Amino acid sequence: MLEILQYQFFQRALFAGILVAILSPLIGMYVVVRRYSALSDSLSHVALVGVAIGLITSFSPIFLGIVFSVIAGILIELLRSYKKVYTEAALMLFLSGSIAVVSILISVFGGFRVSLSSFLFGSISTVTNNDLYWILGIFSLVIIIVAGFYNSFLQLSFSEDLAKISGVNVFWLRLLITVLASMVVAIGIQIVGGLLVGSLMVIPVITSLQYKLGFKASHMLAVVISVFALFVGFFAAYYLNIPTGGAIVITNITFFLISLVFNWRK
Amino acid sequence: MNPIVSVTHLSFFYGQNQVLYDLNFDIFEGEYIGLIGANGSGKTTLLYLLLNILQPTSGNIKLLGCDLKKFKDWQNIGYVPQILADQSNTFPITVSELILANYNQKAYKNQKEALKNVLQIADIEDLENRLITSLSGGQRQRVMIARSLVNNPKLLFLDEPTSGVDNNSQNNFYTFLDTLNQKFGITIVFVSHDLDTITKKASRILCIDHFGITEQKNHVHQSKITHVHQ
Numbered sequence: 001m002l003e004i005l006q007y008q009f010f011q012r013a014l015f016a017g018i019l020v021a022i023l024s025p026l027i028g029m030y031v032v033v034r035r036y037s038a039l040s041d042s043l044s045h046v047a048l049v050g051v052a053i054g055l056i057t058s059f060s061p062i063f064l065g066i067v068f069s070v071i072a073g074i075l076i077e078l079l080r081s082y083k084k085v086y087t088e089a090a091l092m093l094f095l096s097g098s099i100a101v102v103s104i105l106i107s108v109f110g111g112f113r114v115s116l117s118s119f120l121f122g123s124i125s126t127v128t129n130n131d132l133y134w135i136l137g138i139f140s141l142v143i144i145i146v147a148g149f150y151n152s153f154l155q156l157s158f159s160e161d162l163a164k165i166s167g168v169n170v171f172w173l174r175l176l177i178t179v180l181a182s183m184v185v186a187i188g189i190q191i192v193g194g195l196l197v198g199s200l201m202v203i204p205v206i207t208s209l210q211y212k213l214g215f216k217a218s219h220m221l222a223v224v225i226s227v228f229a230l231f232v233g234f235f236a237a238y239y240l241n242i243p244t245g246g247a248i249v250i251t252n253i254t255f256f257l258i259s260l261v262f263n264w265r266k
Numbered sequence: 267m268n269p270i271v272s273v274t275h276l277s278f279f280y281g282q283n284q285v286l287y288d289l290n291f292d293i294f295e296g297e298y299i300g301l302i303g304a305n306g307s308g309k310t311t312l313l314y315l316l317l318n319i320l321q322p323t324s325g326n327i328k329l330l331g332c333d334l335k336k337f338k339d340w341q342n343i344g345y346v347p348q349i350l351a352d353q354s355n356t357f358p359i360t361v362s363e364l365i366l367a368n369y370n371q372k373a374y375k376n377q378k379e380a381l382k383n384v385l386q387i388a389d390i391e392d393l394e395n396r397l398i399t400s401l402s403g404g405q406r407q408r409v410m411i412a413r414s415l416v417n418n419p420k421l422l423f424l425d426e427p428t429s430g431v432d433n434n435s436q437n438n439f440y441t442f443l444d445t446l447n448q449k450f451g452i453t454i455v456f457v458s459h460d461l462d463t464i465t466k467k468a469s470r471i472l473c474i475d476h477f478g479i480t481e482q483k484n485h486v487h488q489s490k491i492t493h494v495h496q
Contacts, residue, residue, distance in 0.1 A: 033357060154367045158353055165317050166368050167340035212397060214360035 004238050013124030013191070013244075014234060016132055019139045020188040021200065021230040025208075025222035026146055027181050028201030032209075033157050039076070039178065040185055040198035042091040045098040046072035047186040048194040051119045052105045055112040061119065062131050066138070066186040072098075073182035077175045122193030122245030124234075135187045142180050153177065154215060192245035200226065203252040210259040212266045225255055268331055270295045270421055270453050271316065276325030278311055285311050289325070289479045291472060293455065295420070298447045300468030301457045307475050309457045313425050316455075317345060330420065341370040344414030344422040344452075346407065348429055354398050354406050361385075361393045361401075365413045380416050387450075388412035388442070404435025408442070415446075421453045422446065428460070440467055 004010050031039055050068030054061030072094050079090040106116065118126050146153065155163035156173050164170045181201070188197040204226035208218045233248030240247070269292035278286040285308045293299055303309045314320040316327060318334055327334040330342060359367075362381055369377055385391045388408045398406060407427050414422060424443075428436045440463060446452045458464045465471060473480045 151367045151369070154359075154363070158357055158359065158364065158367070159347070159350055161319055162345065162347065162368075164319055165340060165343065165345045167338070167370075209358055212399070213358060214395075214397065215358055215363050218358045 004235075009125050009127070010238075012129070012132055013127045016127050016135045016187075017124070017191045017230050017234060017248075018227060019135050020184070020191050021226040022223050023139060023142050023184045024188060024197075024200035025204040025226045026219070027142065027177065027184050028205045029215075029219050029222060030153055030157050030177050031181055032202055032205040036087070037198075037202045038088065038091050039073075039181060040201040042076065042095040042098075043069045043073055043182050043185040044189065044194045044197045045095050045102075047182075047189055048116075048119060049098045049101045049105075050186070051189060051194070052102050052112070052116055055115050055119075056105065056109045060130065060134075062134050062187065062190065065119075065189055066134070066183055069182035069186040070179050073178040074175065077178045081171060081174070118193075119189055120193050120195055121243055122189070122191055122196065124191065124244050127190050131187075131190060138183045138187050142184065145176065145180060149173065149176070192248050193243075196245045196249045199249050199252065203249070203256055204229065207252070207256040207259045210256075210263040210266070212263065226252070229255055267294055269293060269328070270297075270330060271455070272326075272328040272331075273316075274326045276312075276315065276327060277323050278308070278315060278320065279323045286315075286474075287478060289474075291479055293453065295453055296447070296451055297453055298443075298467065298469045299453075299455045300464035300471045301455060301474065302459065302461055302464060302471060303474035305459065309459075309474055310425055312474060313423055313455075313457055317343070317423065341417035342420045344411075344417075344419035346410045346414050346422070346424040346427045348426050349403055349406060350410075354401075357398060359398050361390065361396055361398065361409050361412075364398060364409060365416050368413050368416050370417045384412040384415045387415060387446075402435070404432065404439065407435075407439060411442070411446075415452075419452065421455070423455045423457075425457045426459065427456075428458075436463075443467070 005014075028040065031037060047065040047069035050064035050066070051061040053059075054064040076090050076094060079085050080087050085093070102116075152163070152168045152173055155166055155168050156170060156177075160170050160174075184201070185197050188200055191197075192200060204222040205218075207225050208222035211218070211221060213221060229251040230248055233251045234244060236242070236251065237244040237247040271293035273289055273291050276286060276289040277284070289312070301309055301312065311320065315322050316329070318337070329337050330339060332339070365384060366377060366381055369380055371377070381394075385394055388411055390405065390408050390412060393401065393405060393409065398409065401409065410427070428439055443454060443456070444467065447454050456464060456468060
């Protein structure tokens with residue numbers, strides 16, 4: 001039944017997928033409870049610009065995706081902090097701007113269109129050993145930072161004013177969360193694609209929130225839901241011959257709908 | 267005696283609008299200060315300046331003898347805001363999680379001991395594992411006080427914490443603050459527009475308006491008034 005597990009490309013992709021499925025709601029929790037869910041979508045679109053340039057120049061697309069996404073995350077946070085533009089408008093600026101750049105790159109360098117489409121919708125067969133090292137490195141970094149700043153991130157998410165009075169450096173920690181989100185979005189692109197990766201950060205979190213648990217319990221449940229949805233999506237994609245990214249996201253949405261109905265009266 | 271809070275020539279402008287002008291006052295250890303003023307008089311602005319959330323246009327603030335710009339000892343300062351309606355109604359957090367997120371091991375070496383202690387002081391031991399969203403307004407404010415006490419602060423700022431809380435809970439809350447001030451020696455600065463209650467409770471009243479700050483001796487607690495700054 002599990003003959004697919006014999007293939008190295010599938011093992012690599014599954015391992016990378018599990019790491020991304022753990023990280024996405026881990027950071028997504030801080031994004032969702034701060035009413036900042038649209039951030040993940042904007043960052044993933046900017047990461048696609050880096051991926052496109054990587055494909056054109058034959059330089060690691062995942063690395064450039066991370067670099068572009070992190071730079072965009074920092075710029076969005078700076079714009080937000082200095083109140084030059086509204087948050088939603090800043091996100092829209094980066095989202096539409098990155099789509100515009102990608103469309104121009106496709107028009108000028110048409111040859112990489114097929115490769116780019118695998119980054120738009122995800123393609124597990126494109127995960128290389130090199131990508132896996134990047135994903136593992138970022139996984140370790142994010143886990144260490146979240147563990148180290150757990151209470152500060154929680155205070156910041158609950159109330160920025162209260163966090164500041166408690167001695168939390170609000171500006172730098174907000175920036176740190178955005179940078180971590182940028183990296184997680186960029187590494188998730190290969191698994192579910194740039195158009196869907198944002199949903200990995202948001203849907204498992206809003207699913208777990210339906211159970212009305214405390215912060216830590218909601219956080220852990222979101223990770224469990226995300227990993228479970230990844231497994232279901234991966235195998236459904238293989239046996240039903242459908243795209244992996246789409247299968248994972250549809251599974252996540254199904255779990256959300258079940259949780260919504262199950263907890264309707266809560 | 268050195269003041270615990272010292273404000274000299276403090277002014278603040280929002281753009282071109284003058285909100286606070288040339289405020290001068292001191293607060294001493296163990297005092298229970300009522301900070302009153304009409305709506306828009308700048309009470310909350312003053313509190314935000316004292317808490318370093320806003321920066322003064324001019325003037326100087328010292329907390330615990332240290333210039334606010336260099337002040338790092340925030341675990342000695344507690345702050346209880348107005349009811350955080352948005353967070354309190356939606357944020358997925360238990361009472362113990364909210365309190366312990368503010369925990370700093372400088373005050374208590376043992377986290378569990380710190381939690382147990384503040385839950386006991388605030389008389390909310392039975393709420394430890396409840397979600398904030400499931401609590402009444404009065405209970406939430408006790409939780410916010412417990413949160414601010416977890417690091418054993420010397421100074422507690424409260425910004426109209428009883429607005430939106432029913433009368434019975436308000437009375438219990440004021441009694442609780444008396445205990446904190448008298449039994450535990452915590453200096454309290456209570457921002458309020460409820461003149462009747464605050465004049466009964468505070469040892470000194472600071473009345474704020476756009477022209478400055480005036481101090482009123484509190485006749486109910488006159489024996490406590492020893493440090494009125496002129």
